[in-house]
Amino acid sequence: MVVVVDYGAGNLESVKKAISFLGFSVCFSNRATDIKKADKLILPGVGDFSWGMKNIIKRRMREELVRFIKRGRPFLGICLGLQLLFEESEESGRIRGLGILKGRVKKFRSRKLTVPHMGWNQISIQRRRDIFRKIPDNSFFYFAHSYYVVPEEAELTAAFTDYGIKFSSVIVKDNIYAVQFHPEKSQKAGLRLLENFLKAV
Secondary structure (H helix, E strand, O other): OEEEEOOOOOOHHHHHHHHHHOOOOOEEEOOHHHHHHOOEEEEOOOOOHHHHHHHHHHOOOHHHHHHHHHOOOOEEEEOHHHHOOOOEEOOOOOOOOOOOOOEEEEEOOOOOOOOOEEEEEEOEEOOOOHHHOOOOOOOEEEEEEOEEEEEOOHHHEEEEEEEOEEEEEEEEEOOEEEEOOOHHHOHHHHHHHHHHHHHHO
């Protein structure tokens, strides 16, 4: 069973349409018990880091999310769902992230570029992984974010994107796949990435 986590911070309708278009059936759930039963898990998200974490804690999902990932089951984080994997964010104050990955989330600071980073941008693939199957290097994806992840382990970064600085836009570690962009809004390349996760990973 593929479960998309509904913790009140997700762009669920777009995710649902994309997955349905690909011919897969999924369960959208806000219950920790469904996370426990899942074969594959997708954690989408838009909005504030601390608000997202508070919702996860309020719904008693934190422990099951961590347990699911540590058991080695396939996990895909999207946008905020990527950022929440890390220890802390400049956006969150004292609220800690899931702490699955070491590193922090920082805000774009540029006088020349518009923040948030909004719209189409390219990914530069550093390490070929199954999530990139049939996706050419420098493909365009749709971004909408003001913060970006800074992993402590450089090898976590499977792809970079340039927006004034080079930042990690795709993270891969064992069973963890996470992207800063929105594949559900990224047309052909985004649908291919989702299909790779749902079918091939």
